[in-house]
Amino acid sequence: MRQSAAPAAPVRARPLPTSIRTRSSFIALPVSASAWPREIRRLDRGGGKEKVQALTEQRDRAARAFSQGLAHGGAGRHDLALECFQEATEHDANHVAARFNLALVLRHLGRRTEAVGMLRTILDRIPDQPDTLFCLAGALNELGDYPAALAHLLQLEKIAPRHPGLDEALGLALLRAEAPWQAEAPLRRAIVQDPAAATTLNNLGAAFMAQRRPADAERLYRRATIMDDTVPAYRKNLGVSELLQGKLVSGFRHYEARREQAIWGSNRSFPGIPEWRGEAIAGRTILIYFEQGLGDTIQFVRYLAVLKARGARTIFLCQPELVALLAGVAGIDHLMTDGDPLPDFDCHTSLMSVPDRLARRFRPFRAAFPISARSRTLRAGGPIASRATAFALASIGRRADRNGPFPLKRWLRSPRSRACASTACNPNLPLSAMRLPSSAS
Template identity: 50%
Template structure:
């Protein structure tokens, strides 16, 4: 290192010295110093392929795909066959939500490396991000043939199948997610086997939550199937859901994460139940509603809601902010809905998104009723409020799942690439028969989605008054 610095001081006009210094700094994990050295090398020799590649690679390591893009584009234009260049370009473009361009970059990589498992997997991901899961299937299968040991490829195949409505095959392949490090945060219970689908009569099974709050609400419907097999069921849920899920059928013992678990014979992740229960499109548990509101909270909120709604109004509960950024809808996009005559809007938003409500709530006529509590009690309030509504309009979040589990009509607004659970039907889902899906027609066009929602709400008001 010292010799490179000394050489750079003695020969500052020599690009090779700056390049070697930058590469050395990169290997030492000193990314920003490496960038400075590589930038100096590029000023002296702007079209050197290896310098461009290392310069872009450091920026990608720093999670700056937008800054890496010019160097990668330049490199691919200068030398398309440079090892790793087109692949890195595709990755940067995917990070910037440009899957069409990423597909072209990965196609170039696949031409150069036809037997590359990673490039076929990433090519499939770029195609799937364009809502073309049927085409993506072939690339995932090719990646699996090349390297059958990688769980990511099998999991991605499963997601593509689920998006196409091929539930039995998709849930089988989706099980491979458990081999990925990102999923291994789940649970380990030494000496306790994972349930393999065998007989459960007389046995106690622990089902533990996996992933988000909405997943717990959606898939808790499977617990009665285990009861029907003769099992005693224990469900470990997120603490904030414990009060709400106490009304769900098929649970003998409900435990919040962190609480002491009762003894059990075997265990399973909640998201593995659809596979173990052989779920197909015609075998989704549809005993809805499967959640109930707290009677006291229902009376409390009904009095408040009915006191605010005018006779003949359509009571519409709205929710716009989700945990996932691409699923959240800017509250500004609800303006058309707020102008529908006869629709009375009530906020169902919890915690996040309240800054938007403070800014736009009065202008849009959104009623934000006081008295809602935090944490687990807050979900009881949200459920009771949703129960008071004629309709819920929501982004893809736990609130939409809660309303669906209560059997309420829901207009669900989805981003350009909806989650696999919403499959590919234009506007319906077998998971919640009372849901109507509104899919984004153009990328990032929430205004267009919500304009269609407003039209549908206006039609609903008209029918109610006819």
């Protein structure tokens, strides 16, 4: 069988739907509630009965269109709701409730920039209106304007600190602003308001992880998993928190849930060839493919030697940047990259799933792998220390994730690769001392 190794296509997460509000009392005092009667009384005193009748009919048409829009929105007919709310605003330009619901529908339909503009016109008419501030912060967050979203939430906290959903949204906004200590208080309040909210438990766990409190995060992730074990993110995050504490067996088992997430782009399929689940491997050829970043590959490639010791023939599909470094590594029978023709193999699995598949009791193990004589010298950087490379690439994983792929060759030429050698050459450096993938929801 000859196949071509194609890179895994990333899967983008779909945005969560925005609920349509189906009640008309969310605006405390719509402008139309006071403007229309005053205008009618003024015309009536002036003897303009025909104008009064015309305005009354126009108001009634706006009210009917608004009611129809609420009915369509509540039933999920968002296109029809959009038309009705637009008609209501055409008949009554001061109908703030119609404008607000129109913004909700636009946001739901993905027209967030238009929704933001509509919400800002409402704030021009009614400054500090709580529902409008909250909805505007949500739309700005979806557009990626996190500082502006946080500013509106902080403004809302001053005028309506008990607004529904504020604590959860404020906590998440503070997390995005890299302020996990400030995010803890609103997220704790959100849990008090709804102790059974698994999502809130997961978010507070993320704040604890950012504070480097994996034990506290583990407790929350475990509660979230018990409340709703159908969400893979909760189990994956639980695994990360356990791994950071050195609980490797249960940590790797829970970390497998990452592959169930819709946003995960590292899964690969090979039609007709089964995935290895930990069964006997002696005498079989297994394809192991890389997952995530360069540092992850360097940390986990050591497990191929364990597979080799169990009688397997190993094929490793790695990133192009690591070919020179991994050439001759013990445990790899055949090294290749994406685009190379695949030889025949009997089963496959992801590199970072190998520890769980082996299902053995872990002890602290070496942080690096043996490098052969011919791979000790790289053209880009000259002699290097393998343990230093592993330690450094793992340590800068967070920065590399934010800034894109890490330039391995450029790093090997930098003084940093030599500066970390004294720390990284500890032969018994445990996995818990290394940087592991951060918990993403």
